[in-house]
Amino acid sequence: MTHTTVRIAMNGVTGRMGHRQHLVRSVLALRDQGGLELADGTRIRPEPVLVGRSAHKLRALADRHGVEHWSCDLDSVLGDDTIDVYFDAQITAAREEAVGKAIAAGKHLYVEKPTASGLAGALKLARLAQEAGVKNGVVQDKLFLPGLRKLRRLVESGFFGRLLSVRGEFGYWVFEGDTQPAQRPSWNYRAEDGGGIAADMFPHWEYLLHELFGPVRSVQAHLTTHIPRRWDESGAPYDATADDAAYGIFELAGGIVAQINSSWAVRVHRDELVEFQVDGTEGSAVAGLRHCRIQHRAGTPKPVWNPDVPASEPFRAQWQDVPDNADFDNGFKVQWELFLRHVVRDEPWRWDLAAGARGVQLAELARRSSSEGRRLDVPEAIR
Template identity: 75%
Template sequence: MTRKTVRIAMNGVTGRMGYRQHLVRSLLALREQGGLALGDAEGTVLWPEPVLVGRRENALREIAERHGLDAEKSVSTDLDAVLADPTIDIYFDAQVTSAREEAIKRAIAAGKHIYTEKPSATGLAGALELASLAKAAGIKHGVVQDKLFLPGLLKLKRLIEGGFFGKILSIRGEFGYWVFEGDWQDAQRPSWNYRAEDGGGIVVDMFPHWEYVLHELFGRVRSVQALAATHVPQRWDEQSKPYDATADDAAYGIFELEGGAIAQINSSWTVRVNRDELVEFQVDGTEGSAVAGLRNCRVQHRSSTPKPVWNPDLPVTHSFREQWQEIPDNQEFDNGFKAQWELFLRHVYADAPYHWDLHAGARGVQLAELGLKSSAEGRRIEVPEIAQ
């Protein structure tokens, strides 16, 4: 066995997503399992060595010490110095969206491979520029598209590939939960999420997710019609100070897909959950339907579909939910963020195929941009195909 140390600059690990999903549940989890075996003739095992980058040195040092990392070697507040370090191969970005684009440009200029949270930039022009710069630099690059690796959506993909649905007619998605305003209960999300001037808003956050879910499973988005709203106009920040919420906290979108299917997805931070999981997609086809969440997936085939009769004068005596069949796991599901990290590392160090790159990320930025434009102008907007 040959152990290869892989030093990865991680910018933004003091944030919830960067810390929990990318540092702890992905790279540190890889270390706990003994590294990532490439399966080559030399028996190479990749050993991730995170280098924590950010503005708050004390917070970074505390994280490093908590997880047994050498703070003297793995903590820095000087991004340029980190990018100049020839022992660092990969730059990862989980900062606030408004700071991401410039940092990735600097990392590309330094010749680092790029792996980043979405959205990759605040606008389509910036996202396309990053993809172009990365291509010209000859580096490898990827954008986090974690929901593709959720157990529920992997089961849904299994059904699609097996022809279960026949012709897919429609997709209906419900996502969201109540994010507390911050006055009498602490908010579960950072305050910048609700300020448009800081890159916040649920359209910017969630439409990139919906783009890759729809694109990968059902077909390219051809048009979007959206209505974005700011339902809660005032919130309280991390210092318990009130501020005006200038970004949208809910969005209602209709997406026409290549092939003719229609998707309708509601996204909201101002909704109380009355469903089995925080996100659910119902897919209806000529031969059957399915409801997929984060982990579970239920189906109803054409041959076992009941014949409901509308009669508001009589109480319903049966449970509609009990008429569906649960899809078994049939495999072990790893953390979705970790699974994509493994694929990206294999792409960088073993040249394994990988297509969730900055071009794919640009499609998500494009859909968010056009979604906001659709809402502002009150019309349906065509989504041009982005050339590679």
Template identity: 70%
Template sequence: MATRTLGIIMNGITGRMGYRQHLVRSILAIRDQGGVELSNGERLQVDPILVGRNAEKVKEIAERHGVTRWTTDLDSALAGSDEVYFDAQLTTVREESLLKAIAAGKHVYTEKPIAESLEGALALAKTAKEAGVANGVVHDKLYLPGLLKLRRLIDSGFFGRILSVRGEFGYWVFEGDQQPAQRPSWNYRTEDGGGITTDMFCHWNYVLENLFGPIQAVTAKTTTHIPQRWDEAGKPYTATADDAAYGLFELEGGIIVSLNSSWAVRVHRDELVEFQVDGTEGSAVAGLFGCAVQHRTMTPKPVWNPDLKDTTPYRQQWQEVPDNIEFDNGFKAQWELFLRSLVGDAEHPYDFLAGARGVRLAEAGLASSAEGRRIELGELQP
């Protein structure tokens, strides 16, 4: 069986997402399974080179996982023969590095947001297109079991006409004084690229447009519920970025979506993110892994009576959608699709323009909150 090896420059692998999801659970998992199997029976193996600013950290990670190549010099890495550049750095430095990689003729794959502004994101999309390099943006949630089950229901016509979607995402991120915070402090500083709107609206854009249809308008309210937090050194700092965003999205076809995102909410649901989809023929509640449904023919008839305690077992009236197939790690699954697309074995539709639409939605959400108005979204061109 023939095997081809693809060199991948991985920048930003000392961070939480870059290390856990992209290096360990994706690229190294692909390496250890013998590469990606192509439709002709051949295999596409990966050979990463790790890039980071802290030599000690990068070297330790490389040695721990048997990666022979690492460097702190991005320019020297880009000057090499590796075909792919991946970026999981802070958003504030991502755009410059992506432009360098494109100029070096590398195919590019990146985390979100792809740039700090819509202008920068569109410039990246245009530059990549003109350079003729493949470009992709992480759309990991589309590959998770719960949303794959939801996709299955939509494609089967289970919902009939979809009316609305209600989404809840978030959890309590400790302030850092009594207990260490679960997220890095830069997330709460606007000057460092932080903010839940910038972070999560990029996700919501691709989830909504790929499952339900293009977003036509947004009305949002963003806020900073916790004004003071403590950083990794235990020092207090002022939180200048929003830690909660409440959005109303109008989709093509009349679908209305209400979506709350918060790092200042305590969880009373089965998963940290859940979407309830209601249609004329049925409803579903999907998380990252589970998905429960209630069809029109099996819908009970609730009666509103505030004078009596309601003992109806509502959750028990729903049915779980079975897995039926084995689901792989979502990040790894998209990595495999992107790599296969580079050798003409698949199509990867989630390009820089898709990433730019996510940046636009985040900007529109922030503007809607600041200006107190509904903002319409049109077609986006690089």
């Protein structure tokens, strides 16, 4: 059996997302299962090299997971000819410079979103990667979640008929940090550090809308900071300068209207932390991270509005679960597998830095829309 080892410099894996999803549940999971097996029996074996600023954290992480190599010297790691791929899960403000260095070093790239703090930086990275001829990818994990893979199946089968609208609800209550520790890092709430829910979530909404329903043609958004004072990891109070809620209306190609609310200041009254309802002339669906439920035109009840009597219809019970019909692995791991196939075998890949720039563009337009109080068209250049 032939083995191909891919050495991956993983920067930012001491953080929650980088550690849990990318290192443990993706790269180490692939390593521990003996690698990714290809059709001809070849196995791609990922070998992580941990990179970061804290030697103490990196050493502890390496010891815990049996990782041989780690370093606090990014330049030295990028200068190592045995490193094939650079992965970045740092805070947004640090990403553009590090990715630029990796491109200059000739490394293939796989990066978290947003790819840069602004559109100009995101487009520059996409251009530099193309000119350098390095393979590049952006994490677009929600496309690979079970509930949304079922939703894609419905779209591609024509279940909805003519698509009319998409309504999304995302968020949960993030504690301020005074009486209970916050579930998210404090930099998320500081604009000067690249924080803000629009910067974080609108890139997700862009690729989901683009891939499942059509390109975004216009955006109208309202961004706000509902909780202006929070407490950081050391217990010190600070002013929240970034938006913690964003309310957006998007017009898609074909006249489809999408409305998505994103908030870290909302309490959850739904089955999952994110849910999308899609309505079409022939049917509707509600999809979350794992589940997907449908109601076809032929089975749609005929409710009558009567505020004078209590509701008697079991509305939730009138929907049908979409079966799994497949084994769904971790969404981050699935996309890592596709990227490694792209690097080693040049298999098809479309989630590149240009696609990532579209997400940065949408977040930037949302901020402008909110500050100017008007709807903005999405330029065609990187649609």
